[in-house]
Amino acid sequence: MKHSRRNHLKGAGNLLGAAVLGATTWRLFSPPAEDAEFIAQGRRFAWQIDPDKCQYCGLCATTCVRKPSAVKAVNDPKKCSNCVVCYGHISDSHIESEKIDSEGARVCPYDAVTRINFSGGPDGMFLYAQDPKNCVGCAKCVKRCNEHGTQSMFLMIRPDLCLGCNECSIAVACPYDAIERIPREPVDDYRGDYLFDSTYYMGEGA
């Protein structure tokens, strides 16, 4: 499944969102956040992460010139299994559902992975997303999801946060050569596209 994202990534002229996500259809279409930063508009190229090469080493969080990093984790809901216990959310996969919120040991050091009960009941269907305001791109949740789950979580360089450096410091540091410069369209601003909006799923905000 990761391969499909890579094929999009390699396609010249593809929209950046499609390149990263493998499908534009899951984008959340929340309205642009009023305070969203938008820096790289007008640039013809953007730095982006090849999900096939990334090995979740953690350097994306520490080597970006921006603090916090322009790299954020996202969860593709089309690939997520909506598990009761999410590998990217809780480190103890045997914990009872009722105890997750109160006692579950979080994978994320910043508790940025959110869990929303979609179907009701302790063993129903759960929606997981990363809050970009708290995520620093450390890749801990992505690593767990990719090693144990459905590989629905991945890292992306947010175009609205990236400065578009001539030489991306993460690309220089990445031990797996996972950062690539890819074409982008002038209209690809992506402001707010990845801000989690639970009302979309609840049928109130679509």
Ligand code: SF4
């Ligand atoms: S530096 Fe490279 S391997 Fe490490 S998390 Fe970033 S993209 Fe992945």
Ligand code: SF4
């Ligand atoms: S574990 Fe790291 S990459 Fe995942 S949401 Fe938390 S800060 Fe972001």
Ligand code: SF4
């Ligand atoms: S180009 Fe610059 S701002 Fe963008 S991800 Fe790389 S180091 Fe960070």
